[in-house]
Amino acid sequence: MTSPAEQSSGSAVLHPEMVAAEDTHAIYRDGHRLDHAEGASKPFRSQPEPQPRGAKVHGNRPINQAEAAARFIAAPEHEKMHDERLWDLRQKRDREMHHIPEWEQLRSLASAIKEHTLTHLDEYLDQFEANARANGIHVHWARDAAEHNRIVHGILSDHGAKSLIKSKSMLTEECGFRHYMASVGIEVTETDLGERIQQLDKEDPSHIVVPAVHKLRTDVAKVFADTIGTDPDNNDVHYLAEAQREATRPLILAADAGMTGGNFVVAETGTFVVCTNEGNADLSANVPKLHIASIGIEKIIPRLEHLAVFVRLLSRSALGSPMTQYTSHFRGPRAGGEMHVVLVDNGRSERLGLEEFWTSLKCIRCGACMNTCPAYRRSGGLSYGATYSGPIGLIIDPTFNARKYSNLPFASSLNGSCSNVCPVRINIHEQIYAWRRELVKRHDVPLVKKAAMKAAGELLSRPVAYRAAIAAADVALAHLPRFVIYNGLNAWGKHREVPHPPKHTFHSWYQANRGGKQ
Amino acid sequence: MTSRDDILASIRANLPRVDRPLPHVPLFDESPPPSLLSAFKKSLERMGGIFLDPPDTGDVLAPVRAKIASAKVVCSTVPEIAGNRDIARVDATQDLADVDFAIVRATFAVAETGSVLLSDTDLHVNAVAYLAQHLIVLLDPADIVVNLHHAYRRPEFRDRHYASFHTGPSATADIEGVLIHGAQGVRSLSVLPSPRTL
Amino acid sequence: MRIGLFVPCYIDAFFPQVGIATLELLERFGHEVVYPRDQTCCGQPMANSGFNAECAATEALFVRNFSGFDYVVGPSGSCVHHVRDNFDAIEQSDEVKQVRARTYELVEFLHDILKVDAFPWARFPHRVGLHNSCGTLRRLKHAKPSELNEPFFSKPMDLLSKVDGIEFVMPARPDECCGFGGTFSVFEEVVSTKMGYDKVSDHARAGAEYIVSADSSCLMHQQGCAERIGVPLKFIHIAEILNGASA
Numbered sequence: 024m025t026s027p028a029e030q031s032s033g034s035a036v037l038h039p040e041m042v043a044a045e046d047t048h049a050i051y052r053d054g055h056r057l058d059h060a061e062g063a064s065k066p067f068r069s070q071p072e073p074q075p076r077g078a079k080v081h082g083n084r085p086i087n088q089a090e091a092a093a094r095f096i097a098a099p100e101h102e103k104m105h106d107e108r109l110w111d112l113r114q115k116r117d118r119e120m121h122h123i124p125e126w127e128q129l130r131s132l133a134s135a136i137k138e139h140t141l142t143h144l145d146e147y148l149d150q151f152e153a154n155a156r157a158n159g160i161h162v163h164w165a166r167d168a169a170e171h172n173r174i175v176h177g178i179l180s181d182h183g184a185k186s187l188i189k190s191k192s193m194l195t196e197e198c199g200f201r202h203y204m205a206s207v208g209i210e211v212t213e214t215d216l217g218e219r220i221q222q223l224d225k226e227d228p229s230h231i232v233v234p235a236v237h238k239l240r241t242d243v244a245k246v247f248a249d250t251i252g253t254d255p256d257n258n259d260v261h262y263l264a265e266a267q268r269e270a271t272r273p274l275i276l277a278a279d280a281g282m283t284g285g286n287f288v289v290a291e292t293g294t295f296v297v298c299t300n301e302g303n304a305d306l307s308a309n310v311p312k313l314h315i316a317s318i319g320i321e322k323i324i325p326r327l328e329h330l331a332v333f334v335r336l337l338s339r340s341a342l343g344s345p346m347t348q349y350t351s352h353f354r355g356p357r358a359g360g361e362m363h364v365v366l367v368d369n370g371r372s373e374r375l376g377l378e379e380f381w382t383s384l385k386c387i388r389c390g391a392c393m394n395t396c397p398a399y400r401r402s403g404g405l406s407y408g409a410t411y412s413g414p415i416g417l418i419i420d421p422t423f424n425a426r427k428y429s430n431l432p433f434a435s436s437l438n439g440s441c442s443n444v445c446p447v448r449i450n451i452h453e454q455i456y457a458w459r460r461e462l463v464k465r466h467d468v469p470l471v472k473k474a475a476m477k478a479a480g481e482l483l484s485r486p487v488a489y490r491a492a493i494a495a496a497d498v499a500l501a502h503l504p505r506f507v508i509y510n511g512l513n514a515w516g517k518h519r520e521v522p523h524p525p526k527h528t529f530h531s532w533y534q535a536n537r538g539g540k541q
Numbered sequence: 542m543t544s545r546d547d548i549l550a551s552i553r554a555n556l557p558r559v560d561r562p563l564p565h566v567p568l569f570d571e572s573p574p575p576s577l578l579s580a581f582k583k584s585l586e587r588m589g590g591i592f593l594d595p596p597d598t599g600d601v602l603a604p605v606r607a608k609i610a611s612a613k614v615v616c617s618t619v620p621e622i623a624g625n626r627d628i629a630r631v632d633a634t635q636d637l638a639d640v641d642f643a644i645v646r647a648t649f650a651v652a653e654t655g656s657v658l659l660s661d662t663d664l665h666v667n668a669v670a671y672l673a674q675h676l677i678v679l680l681d682p683a684d685i686v687v688n689l690h691h692a693y694r695r696p697e698f699r700d701r702h703y704a705s706f707h708t709g710p711s712a713t714a715d716i717e718g719v720l721i722h723g724a725q726g727v728r729s730l731s732v733l734p735s736p737r738t739l
Numbered sequence: 740m741r742i743g744l745f746v747p748c749y750i751d752a753f754f755p756q757v758g759i760a761t762l763e764l765l766e767r768f769g770h771e772v773v774y775p776r777d778q779t780c781c782g783q784p785m786a787n788s789g790f791n792a793e794c795a796a797t798e799a800l801f802v803r804n805f806s807g808f809d810y811v812v813g814p815s816g817s818c819v820h821h822v823r824d825n826f827d828a829i830e831q832s833d834e835v836k837q838v839r840a841r842t843y844e845l846v847e848f849l850h851d852i853l854k855v856d857a858f859p860w861a862r863f864p865h866r867v868g869l870h871n872s873c874g875t876l877r878r879l880k881h882a883k884p885s886e887l888n889e890p891f892f893s894k895p896m897d898l899l900s901k902v903d904g905i906e907f908v909m910p911a912r913p914d915e916c917c918g919f920g921g922t923f924s925v926f927e928e929v930v931s932t933k934m935g936y937d938k939v940s941d942h943a944r945a946g947a948e949y950i951v952s953a954d955s956s957c958l959m960h961q962q963g964c965a966e967r968i969g970v971p972l973k974f975i976h977i978a979e980i981l982n983g984a985s986a
């Protein structure tokens with residue numbers, strides 16, 4: 024039964040002006056408007072507007088996420104579309120969740136299976152390797168990004184391969200794979216539509232599941248007009264998607280090798296599993312003779328029966344669709360083909376040793392935490408200036424570079440919605456909080472902030488001095504926010520009014536009215 | 542030391558010293574739907590698939606014949622329907638680039654999600670299920686399992702090199718959330734209930 | 740029972756009426772309510788920024804002030820959450836543990852401990868939007884958050900439903916964060932205020948006259964946002980309504 028508090032929104036949206044009047048292209052089955060697959064949402068309509076770009080990266084200097092987020096918010100069409108689309112995904116996720124009575128149990132199972140596997144990671148990797156080899160898969164191990172790139176390049180060279188089609192993989196983003204391949208003269212084509220848009224625009228993916236979710240149709244039209252020769256004045260989504268299909272198909276047919284990631288790896292059978300909606304991973308894997316899969320070592324699970332738990336959770340959490348359109352299980356090369364798996368560490372084994380943060384390795388990269396995150400939805404994923412954005416990014420980016428990503432754990436209101444949607448029950452918001460402590464311990468926060476906090480701590484522990492400092496409420500107004508919220512009225516009052524000072528503090532009221540009591 | 546040894550050593554040095562037993566996974570099948578076939582149909586349609594209801598005439602293959610009537614290239618791997626592209630004689634996957642319709646039989650299906658499992662044994666050449674413009678799948682209604690927990694008990698995951706759940710056609714909504722069928726792979730997926738002829 | 744009244748620093752300074760309402764409300768149920776005058780803060784502002792060591796002296800002072808009460812009650816979810824769940828800059832002696840375990844936020848104290856079933860003095864004939872702060876919703880578990888597939892409950896709504904004349908409105912995103920978030924409100928002030936604008940606009944569109952919450956910090960932020968963009972909403976703490984405030 025839903026109570027009044029739950030029959031909230033229905034069709035209500037935050038930005039009614041974005042709702043498209045008619046949805047001429049909607050697809051219906053049996054009278055129902057379909058909204059499955061990668062990020063399908065309610066019909067929204069945007070007005071053209073220049074696309075805000077992501078965070079400015081200056082080498083190792085701390086990324087200023089707030090600055091980039093402010094620019095995203097200053098582009099209202101982008102911000103509203105982004106916010107509404109991702110919120111719509113979150114609502115579809117809720118809808119799917121309510122169809123599954125055992126939902127919370129599945130989350131607990133998923134968490135327990137992952138924690139078990141991670142605490143026996145060496146054994147399961149060993150088991151996977153033996154089984155995969157027995158099935159005819161070549162298994163490689165890469166300590167870091169550079170080694171991964173070298174290994175893949177080596178395999179391609181051995182086959183004289185010059186062109187590679189690939190499906191979306193956050194791991195290859197982590198490895199700077201496309202840049203590397205460009206430097207050694209191998210032509211890489213992304214086959215996921217969103218990732219292809221980003222590749223053509225020379226921009227990183229802004230979201231781990233829907234990489235171009237920050238772009239409007241007009242942005243895509245411009246990118247395609249500049250790169251694959253579409254009509255710059257035509258921003259019909261069906262036209263754009265079809266043009267991309269037509270442009271990519273010959274590249275797929277001609278490619279020398281195909282590459283995929285892997286969502287799950289099953290130790291007992293030596294299988295890896297790839298989940299996509301477009302069928303592009305299956306084209307990449309099955310059209311060329313050579314298939315290379317790059318997979319993080321944390322993707323492993325013990326047995327097939329465990330896979331059911333994760334497959335049931337993944338797409339429902341990610342997209343609010345019961346299943347990805349394609350869930351493909353690779354257990355060995357096809358006749359006449361060759362299959363390679365590159366198992367990549369790149370910091371994962373070290374992360375395993377971080378007492379407060381090792382459970383971040385449970386992540387199945389569903390993106391649900393990003394979709395629900397109110398700060399992410401308003402900032403855009405590129406504002407984080409890192410491979411991983413949103414809540415999961417806040418807790419794993421600092422493991423790659425604590426200084427560069429030292430601001431990210433502060434880019435959260437600690438509201439905790441992320442932890443509640445996480446299908447593997449990562450305590451994301453608690454880890455964000457723990458990272459703040461950790462960064463302070465490692466001195467990766469500004470000194471001025473430290474001085475302010477020290478002064479606040481001293482004043483707040485001395486009642487007499489404290490009372491003197493805020494003797495009257497209007498004095499408090501001048502002083503208090505400085506330690507309540509660290510930075511004072513400048514940042515507070517720029518976009519919102521300061522509180523109205525009352526006639527007296529509670530303390531002085533109590534003295535005056537209840538003075539005799541204590 | 543090889544990278545493999547390095548990585549495993551680093552894992553061993555960093556393993557969290559906590560006890561995390563492997564949980565038992567139930568089958569979650571206490572309240573199955575009254576009809577697996579209708580449940581499957583409903584799930585399939587939600588995912589953009591087309592369910593070909595057998596006509597009253599009793600000619601179960603009629604809807605398939607109607608679909609492929611005007612197609613130039615039909616590649617069938619099932620004995621029930623003849624195509625004009627023989628998959629046994631395809632030696633490069635690229636030879637399948639012009640296929641309009643591929644017709645295959647599913648190993649089994651899942652009522653919960655509307656998925657059909659297509660394996661290398663069913664497809665002969667895996668790429669046919671992705672390069673074709675449209676895919677038609679024959680499914681024996683006796684081959685439907687209730688949910689994914691049951692599905693992963695099936696032997697195909699242990700003996701086939703390739704097995705893929707297709708749940709509707711290729712789809713995307715990467716641009717402004719607008720649903721598109723046929724992003725890269727097939728533009729439509731139709732399922733025809735049809736018992737296996739042994 | 741003897742209750743220690745915990746009035747967080749910003750309530751003391753900016754929202755004394757919330758402290759007064761809390762005091763009077765608890766007294767209405769016949770309990771002895773004591774306000775320890777040496778109290779300042781719980782340490783949350785520093786801890787929230789990652790400066791845990793800097794909280795130690797403040798936490799020690801908190802324990803000195805509130806040791807020995809049957810319960811410590813404060814009208815602020817985020818402060819109570821800090822005391823109960825994160826207050827670990829000082830050594831966890833039995834005394835510290837006891838104070839932490841006995842510290843309650845007002846709504847849960849009324850609902851779970853006092854089990855109040857009527858507020859006969861309270862009447863509030865207005866349309867209100869309930870704002871559950873994230874601290875009360877997801878940490879103190881005042882209500883079922885929308886993300887979970889669990890049976891619905893809402894302690895603040897239970898209490899408010901006992902107030903004569905009150906009417907609830909339902910925004911599009913009932914439990915979305917309003918963007919306050921402590922240091923977040925200044926560290927990410929543009930994102931924070933955008934979230935605030937969206938929150939107050941959502942409530943206004945749903946027809947609210949008032950936003951009511953168990954957290955004055957969220958209200959302070961939302962009020963600041965509403966005034967800046969000219970959304971004509973009023974803001975009130977749940978203690979004031981339950982204590983019989985008329986408007």
Ligand code: SF4
Nearest residue numbers: 386387389390392445
């Ligand atoms: S942290 Fe959890 S919610 Fe976020 S992407 Fe990973 S699995 Fe999904």
